[in-house]
Every structure is written in structure tokens, then in C-alpha cells.
Amino acid sequence: MLRTIALAAALAAAVSAHAQENGRNLAAACAICHGTEGKVAPGAPVIPLAGLPRDHIASQMRAFRDGSRPATVMHQIAKGYTDAQIDAMAAWFAAQKR
Amino acid sequence: MQRRDFLKLAAAASLAGCATATPSKARVVVIGGGFGGATAAKYIRLWDPSIDVVLVEREASFVSCPISNLVLAGYSSMQEITRGYDGLQRHGVKVVRDEAVAIDAAKKTVRLARGGDIAYERLVVSPGIDFLFGDVAGYDAAMQESAVLHAWKAGPQTTALRRQLEEMRDGGVYILSVPLAPYRCPPGPYERASTVAAYFKQAKPRSKVLVLDANPDVTSKAGLFKRAWSDLYPGILEFRGNSRAVAVDGKSRTVKLELEDVKGDVLNVVPPHRAGDIAMKAGLITTNNRWCDVDWRTMESKAVKGVHVLGDATLSGPGMPKSGSMANNHAKIAAAAIVELLNGRAPQPVKIINTCYSFVSEKEGIRVSSVHEWDAGQGTLVAVKGAGGVSAARSEAEGTFAWNWARTIWADSLA
Numbered sequence: 099m100l101r102t103i104a105l106a107a108a109l110a111a112a113v114s115a116h117a118q119e120n121g122r123n124l125a126a127a128c129a130i131c132h133g134t135e136g137k138v139a140p141g142a143p144v145i146p147l148a149g150l151p152r153d154h155i156a157s158q159m160r161a162f163r164d165g166s167r168p169a170t171v172m173h174q175i176a177k178g179y180t181d182a183q184i185d186a187m188a189a190w191f192a193a194q195k196r
Numbered sequence: 197m198q199r200r201d202f203l204k205l206a207a208a209a210s211l212a213g214c215a216t217a218t219p220s221k222a223r224v225v226v227i228g229g230g231f232g233g234a235t236a237a238k239y240i241r242l243w244d245p246s247i248d249v250v251l252v253e254r255e256a257s258f259v260s261c262p263i264s265n266l267v268l269a270g271y272s273s274m275q276e277i278t279r280g281y282d283g284l285q286r287h288g289v290k291v292v293r294d295e296a297v298a299i300d301a302a303k304k305t306v307r308l309a310r311g312g313d314i315a316y317e318r319l320v321v322s323p324g325i326d327f328l329f330g331d332v333a334g335y336d337a338a339m340q341e342s343a344v345l346h347a348w349k350a351g352p353q354t355t356a357l358r359r360q361l362e363e364m365r366d367g368g369v370y371i372l373s374v375p376l377a378p379y380r381c382p383p384g385p386y387e388r389a390s391t392v393a394a395y396f397k398q399a400k401p402r403s404k405v406l407v408l409d410a411n412p413d414v415t416s417k418a419g420l421f422k423r424a425w426s427d428l429y430p431g432i433l434e435f436r437g438n439s440r441a442v443a444v445d446g447k448s449r450t451v452k453l454e455l456e457d458v459k460g461d462v463l464n465v466v467p468p469h470r471a472g473d474i475a476m477k478a479g480l481i482t483t484n485n486r487w488c489d490v491d492w493r494t495m496e497s498k499a500v501k502g503v504h505v506l507g508d509a510t511l512s513g514p515g516m517p518k519s520g521s522m523a524n525n526h527a528k529i530a531a532a533a534i535v536e537l538l539n540g541r542a543p544q545p546v547k548i549i550n551t552c553y554s555f556v557s558e559k560e561g562i563r564v565s566s567v568h569e570w571d572a573g574q575g576t577l578v579a580v581k582g583a584g585g586v587s588a589a590r591s592e593a594e595g596t597f598a599w600n601w602a603r604t605i606w607a608d609s610l611a
Binding site (some may be wrong): 123127131134144154174 | 567
């Protein structure tokens with residue numbers, strides 16, 4: 099029993115590490131406009147993503163994707179991502195220091 | 197590695213303030229400090245600081261091709277598009293100013309022109325492009341006399357071409373010759389034609405920009421460029437497709453096409469290119485004697501194990517431009533894979549984004565974007581269907597985002 103719990107915990111940790119890494123790798127592509135780890139220079143005309151609430155990032159990505167939030171480019175980018183990928187990126191950005 | 201090299205690297209490490217107590221897990225050597233190589237060096241250190249990273253770069257600083265078309269038109273400066281490598285040193289990257297002249301993939305060493313051999317666990321080669329000057333007869337001789345320039349690597353040729361455009365008489369003809377695709381930066385020639393036309397319109401309005409394109413039509417953002425040209429530069433900018441330069445004559449300032457000769461005052465002929473020289477010397481070129489095929493899950497060369505190739509030098513995947521955005525993203529695929537491999541784990545495919553802005557005047561921009569993901573069936577990265585596209589219209593807002601993209605990607609790659 100204990101062994102099963104330990105195994106389950108180890109598996110969960112591995113899955114979680116994998117999910118974080120997946121979020122990190124997905125988020126890295128955004129850095130060309132949103133800055134390394136979601137940190138932009140002061141005064142930049144894009145939203146700094148680091149430390150934004152997870153649900154906010156995810157809901158805005160979905161709004162870009164379905165067209166309910168207008169955009170110059172994000173509506174075209176957001177269409178390239180699944181719900182699971184949006185959630186992974188949002189969780190990773192939310193966990194970054196501002 | 198020779199002792200003096202070791203000392204040099206040790207000195208570089210302590211200068212960068214990264215002489216930590218953590219023992220190094222492995223050394224990665226990166227050849228080339230452009231958008232690809234610089235980003236790879238930085239992100240490997242970000243994602244696993246126990247990996248030693250040595251960046252070999254022959255130039256003292258990075259000069260950006262993106263925005264260099266604004267420099268040509270007088271709307272930006274060389275200083276503005278130049279960045280140092282000190283930002284990478286702050287991440288603990290050891291920056292060695294030297295030229296990689298050979299790779300021994302069996303011994304896992306890189307030979308430097310001045311600094312001896314460096315051993316690596318994994319090697320990243322991001323060599324950019326070199327030109328097939330021989331494809332345009334007379335190019336070498338004309339270039340010796342500065343009678344023809346490419347300015348397709350930002351640097352001294354950018355400055356030289358700007359000077360020629362300034363010195364050109366009002367009423368002169370600037371010829372921009374575009375090679376057959378694939379070439380570095382698909383929209384780059386059309387952006388250049390636009391910004392130079394904007395300069396002529398303001399400073400010498402009787403002059404002409406003549407684009408001689410080997411391709412049948414504008415290869416990127418065609419609708420947006422043509423709209424800008426007809427709205428902004430009628431009588432100044434002329435585009436001719438199916439017009440491949442086969443020769444140049446510096447003395448008579450002539451570009452020879454297959455069927456006719458065209459005379460100009462300033463000749464800007466961009467020859468076809470291939471992966472940079474070190475890729476050729478190291479046997480990394482796999483396709484048409486020009487490009488390096490890679491496994492898009494890791495960027496590892498299909499020709500040489502343990503060597504990852506990035507950027508314009510690669511045999512681009514379907515729908516993938518040779519761009520700074522792509523090179524920066526290739527670097528993140530490679531960095532993620534190298535960190536996994538050096539930690540004994542299996543690399544996972546990484547989804548990436550391309551975004552390319554172009555200026556069509558001093559302030560107005562246009563854009564094209566795409567999202568690329570691994571397709572196991574096709575064994576390559578493919579553009580995600582339904583995603584990506586171009587700007588709705590040219591605008592100053594897109595110009596503002598273009599500047600943001602440039603400053604942000606410079607920082608993401610180098611700072």
C-alpha cells in the first residue's frame with residue numbers, strides 16, 4: 099500500500115514536472131514579442147505575461163481564438179493551440195515572477 | 197583543448213561572475229552568435245545552469261538584419277541595430293571571439309582559427325548563410341570595386357549601400373535583384389524596396405526603385421506589399437518578376453538577365469545562398485549542396501550525430517521561412533532537447549511560432565505569422581492549419597509592434 103502511494107506520488111511528480119516543462123517550452127515561443135519568461139521592457143506595447151493570473155491568460159487566449167476579443171495578431175496565433183496547450187502555457191506564465 | 201584555451205575560458209567564466217561551486221555537467225559549444233546561436237546559448241543556461249556553454253563568434257557584436265532596411269533608408273542607425281554579447285556573459289555563457297574552422301564529430305572537438313581545439317558533449321551550429329557568388333557571373337570582380345553590394349548580412353555592406361543611396365543623383369535608378377526562393381527573409385527584399393522608395397519620395401523624388409525578382413511574383417505578403425506600392429510609390433517603385441540576374445558588370449553598372457540587360461546607378465544584387473561555410477566544411481549540408489536537413493524534434497543534424505543545426509542554414513520545413521523569429525525558435529527546440537539529453541531524458545517535440553514584420557514606409561508595418569508543430573506522420577514540423585495569417589492592412593500600429601518585436605527578440609536572444 100505504502101509502496102503504491104509512493105509510486106503514485108512519484109508518478110504525479112513526474113507528470114507535473116513534465117507538464118511544467120511542456121508549459122515552459124510552449125511559452126518560450128511567445129518570448130519573441132512578449133519577452134523572455136513573459137517579462138517585457140518598460141513601456142512596451144504588449145502585455146507582460148509573467149505573473150498574470152492563470153485563468154485570465156487562459157480565458158483571453160480562448161477569446162482571441164474564438165474571435166470574441168479583437169486583436170492585430172493574437173487571433174491568428176491563438177488558433178494554433180489546443181485547450182490543454184493554452185492551460186499549460188497559462189499555468190507556466192502565472193508561476194513566473196513579475 | 198590547449199592549456200592557454202582553458203585559461204582563456206576560465207578567465208571568461210570568472211569575468212562573467214559565474215565561477216560557481218556547481219560542478220559542470222557537460223559542455224555545449226555553440227558556433228555562431230546570431231538569432232539562433234545566441235538564443236540557444238542563453239536558453240540552455242536558463243534551463244540548466246549546470247551545463248557549461250561556450251559561444252564561438254567571430255564578430256565583436258551582433259548586427260541585426262531585421263530593421264537594417266530602415267537603416268538603408270535613413271530611418272534608423274547602425275548603432276540602433278547593434279547589440280553586444282555582454283548580456284550572454286551575464287547568463288554564464290563563455291563568449292569566445294574566434295572563428296570555428298573545423299569540426300571533428302568523432303573526437304567531439306571544434307577547431308578554432310586562433311584558439312586551438314574545444315571539446316564538446318553537444319555542438320550547436322548556427323552558421324547563417326554564405327553566398328553562391330559564382331551563380332552571378334562577374335559578381336566577385338564588381339564587388340571588389342564596390343560596384344555591386346548585397347547588404348544581405350547586416351554590417352559594413354549596410355553602411356556602404358546607405359552611402360551609395362545617399363550619393364546617388366536624383367533621377368537615378370536603384371536596382372534590387374532578388375534570388376530564387378528559398379533565401380534569407382522572404383519579405384526582406386520587398387521591405388527594402390519599400391523603405392528605399394520612401395526615402396526617394398522624400399529626398400530625391402525623380403529616382404526609381406527597380407526590383408528584378410527571379411521569382412515569378414512577390415514571395416511574401418504579396419497583397420499587402422503591392423497595395424502599399426500602388427498607394428505610396430506610384431512612378432517610383434517598379435516590380436518585375438521572372439527576372440533572374442545571371443551576371444553583373446560593374447563598369448557599365450549593368451545587371452544581365454536571361455533575355456535583357458538592365459542599367460542602373462546603384463546595384464544591389466542579392467546572390468543565391470546556402471548554409472554558412474562551417475556547415476559545408478563539417479559535412480552538415482545534405483540537400484542540393486545548399487541546406488542542412490535536421491530532425492525537427494531536436495534540431496539534430498541528419499548527417500552528423502551530436503550536432504544541432506539552427507536557423508537559415510536548415511532545409512526549412514514546409515511553410516517555414518528563413519527568419520530571425522524561426523532561428524530563435526529553432527534554438528529553443530534545440531535547447532530543450534539538449535537539456536533533456538544531457539540529463540538522460542527523452543526530448544519532446546516543441547511547438548513554435550513565426551512572426552515577421554516588415555516596414556512599407558518609415559512608420560507603417562505589415563506582418564505574417566504562423567504556428568508550427570511536429571507531425572509524426574510526415575516526420576517534420578508543419579504549419580498548423582487554420583492558424584496564422586497576415587495583417588488586415590498596413591498601419592502605424594503594426595509599425596509600433598514591429599519595433600517591439602525587434603527590441604524584444606534582440607533582448608530574448610542576447611540579453
